[in-house]
Amino acid sequence: MTETPRDTQPAQTTPRTFSHIGLSVPDLDRAVAFYRDVMGFYVIMEPTEISEDDSDIGVMCNDVFGPGWGRFRIAHLATADRIGFELFEFPEHYAPEDNLPHRQVGLFHFAIQDPDLEGLLARIVAAGGKQRMPVREYFPGEKPYRMVYVEDPFGIVFELYSHSYELTYSAGAYG
Secondary structure, three states, X not given: OOOOOHHXXXXXXXXXXXXXXXXXOXXXXXXXXXXXXXXXXXXXXXXXXXXXXXXXXXXXXHHHHOOOOOEEEEEEEEOOOOOEEEEEEOOOOOOOOOOOOOOOOOOOOOEEEOOOHHHHHHHHHHOOOEEOOOOEEOOOOOOOOEEEEEEOOOOOEEEEEOOOHHHHHHOOOOO
16 A cells, blocks of 8 residues: 655645624724724724825735725724724725625625624614614524624624524524
8 A cells, every 4th residue: 555645645724713804984983983882892993094105004005905095094993702893984985786795796794793682783773773684593492593684884784693603503503
């Protein structure tokens, strides 16, 4: 029996950690207040203006956006489990025609976990957000796993879960 040399075997892939998500908002100060006061996120960098110049961040933004972007405002927040929440306010921003483009390839929502899903839902709605559907249970009468789609006050769609992603789906949520 011939062994395959170790350096020719495929590398073992391991799960990576999620670092952050970036959202474009129409009013950075209101968005920071919403995600801090309603969602309970930590503000780790207050709103800051970034300008197109030859600074390190200016050059990096040229790489990302191309020349001519001018300026924008940015703030950084973090969830309780250290996931970054980056908020951008760009001049000349506009709302999408469809704020839940589920057929369009790309990001169309993210999810936040809170064991008091209904309490957080009520705070989101009271702060100007929107409930998009009734609260649904994955295992009615068997397990307390609940979810609901919502919008923040700016129309950004996200999902609320009562329990962790792994608990909800490892039990065969669609059985």
